[in-house]
Amino acid sequence: MSEQDCTVQVEARGHVLTIGLNRPKKKNAFNIAMLRELSAAYTRLEDDDDLRVGLLYANGGDFTAGLDLAEVGPRVAAGDPLFPADAIDPLDVRRGGETRRRRKPVVVVAQGYCLTIGIELMLAADVCVCAANTVFAQMEVQRGIMPFGGATLRFAQRCGWGSAMKWLLTGDRFDAAEALRIGLVEEVVDEDEVGHRGLALAERIAAQAPLAVQATRANALLAVEEGHGAAVDALMPQARALMASEDAKEGVASFLERRQAKFQGR
Numbered sequence: 001m002s003e004q005d006c007t008v009q010v011e012a013r014g015h016v017l018t019i020g021l022n023r024p025k026k027k028n029a030f031n032i033a034m035l036r037e038l039s040a041a042y043t044r045l046e047d048d049d050d051l052r053v054g055l056l057y058a059n060g061g062d063f064t065a066g067l068d069l070a071e072v073g074p075r076v077a078a079g080d081p082l083f084p085a086d087a088i089d090p091l092d093v094r095r096g097g098e099t100r101r102r103r104k105p106v107v108v109v110a111q112g113y114c115l116t117i118g119i120e121l122m123l124a125a126d127v128c129v130c131a132a133n134t135v136f137a138q139m140e141v142q143r144g145i146m147p148f149g150g151a152t153l154r155f156a157q158r159c160g161w162g163s164a165m166k167w168l169l170t171g172d173r174f175d176a177a178e179a180l181r182i183g184l185v186e187e188v189v190d191e192d193e194v195g196h197r198g199l200a201l202a203e204r205i206a207a208q209a210p211l212a213v214q215a216t217r218a219n220a221l222l223a224v225e226e227g228h229g230a231a232v233d234a235l236m237p238q239a240r241a242l243m244a245s246e247d248a249k250e251g252v253a254s255f256l257e258r259r260q261a262k263f264q265g266r
Contacts, residue, residue, distance in 0.1 A: 007023045007033055024062070043088045062111065093149065107126065120150045120151050123151060131176065131188070136175070138171065250262060
């Protein structure tokens with residue numbers, strides 16, 4: 001496959017895997033190939049021990065105009081799987097258990113149109129940054145369908161019931177300032193700076209101890225999905241395992257020696 005044929009471009013930059021949506025002439029609208037290439041990129045992030053953080057961005061002026069419904073819609077209606085078995089679903093929606101869950105954090109950078117699946121990719125990610133020119137909409141109800149990529153699972157949880165229902169049930173567009181207000185994104189920056197800011201955040205996370213990052217994320221996710229009690233039960237076993245790791249020893253040593261830690265993920 002030539003670079004021009006790739007709908008998702010992937011490059012390792014140190015411990016960060018940059019994942020670029022690359023269908024700009026179609027406003028990065030997702031067809032089946034693009035969905036599966038994105039899944040392959042997330043699976044590479046998960047399986048490569050040298051990679052610690054993913055950075056999802058988009059080529060062109062838009063993050064994504066959403067799903068290419070003419071191609072994807074009939075496949076969904078027929079019950080066809082969107083992603084290969086035993087791959088990572090970038091939307092993190094467990095559909096009958098056929099896909100694996102992601103352990104490593106993902107930072108999302110958005111600009112221009114961020115519609116439907118674009119919002120769902122942000123809701124499934126860990127830290128989101130957008131440009132001031134970003135336009136959001138979860139407009140499925142305007143097409144006679146409903147979101148099936150995670151918006152019904154996470155929008156209210158992330159942004160509050162009223163905000164989620166306002167935008168999910170009208171399908172109307174909202175801007176970057178509103179996305180920041182409701183907590184869909186953590187930062188809004190100038191369009192020219194948004195990529196640099198996203199990479200800086202990803203590199204900052206990647207500089208920490210990988211096992212500690214993954215355990216912290218896992219326990220927080222457990223609290224959200226299964227409740228306070230489940231997270232409490234898992235907390236001390238996770239903490240004890242980390243304290244016995246080589247990274248914990250390195251973290252303490254680097255603090256006492258007043259130097260930058262060199263974490264190896266062991």
